[in-house]
Amino acid sequence: MTAHLEFAKMSLKDSQTMRNKILWSDETKMEFFGLNAKRHVWRKPGTIPTGKHGGGSIMLWGYFSAAGIGRLVRIKGKMNGAKYREIIADNRLQSTQDLRLGRLFTFQQDNVHKHTAKTTQEWLRDKSLDVLDFEPRL
Template identity: 60%
Template sequence: MWKKVLWSDETKMELFGQNAKRYVWRKTNTAHHSEHTIPTVRYGGGSIMLWGCFSSAGTGKLVRVDGKMDGAKYRAILEENLLESAKDLRLGRRFTFQQDNDPKHKARATMEWFKTKHIHVLEWPSQSPDLNPSRICGKI
């Protein structure tokens, strides 16, 4: 069954570095040596939002999301990329689609879109952690 699942999620990617604190160990009085500093960009350097999918057969489409993702934009991404990804990965028409419980994923209009396209959506527990593709694919 797991070989017929198309997994998906979206993520924000920092364009410069990581948006997190970093901790380092260094010798006393070396804090300002160039090898101990991390360059920065004013105002964080920006980020982009990406949607992607994968299966045991490999990766599907990776899509840059312009602006804020809402239900209509999510459905447009699915319309343009989901079935094509399933076809490219040779999943056939009877694959199962996995998405998390984000409100735009579970919206009535989105679930109706899946129904009209005859796409089975995997039931997913609320408040579940994000997926780690390397762990999932390694066990398929």
């Protein structure tokens, strides 16, 4: 978290035009029921609360920029480097068009292993994607 704050502070010096040309990506897990999920249920007074269908969650991955939100993708199964590259390949072009980023944009990802793996880095270079170099300071 400290590294992200440092990055944000450094980015304040960048022009708004430069920040408008960054395509961010991230993934998140959404739990339907469980410790990380909030539930609000309206019941008749005196009814006994029950949970009938257990928990459950979905993983979502998406693009966003200063211009708005790009594609949102449901991740089925376990997220690995190959699936990550497939999601980028299938959704990048449409998101950059929807967000009107043009061809000259910088892709920002976090330093999760599947993003920094050698095969992913080589794939990004082969696709000529300009990736924002973000190295967290420890």
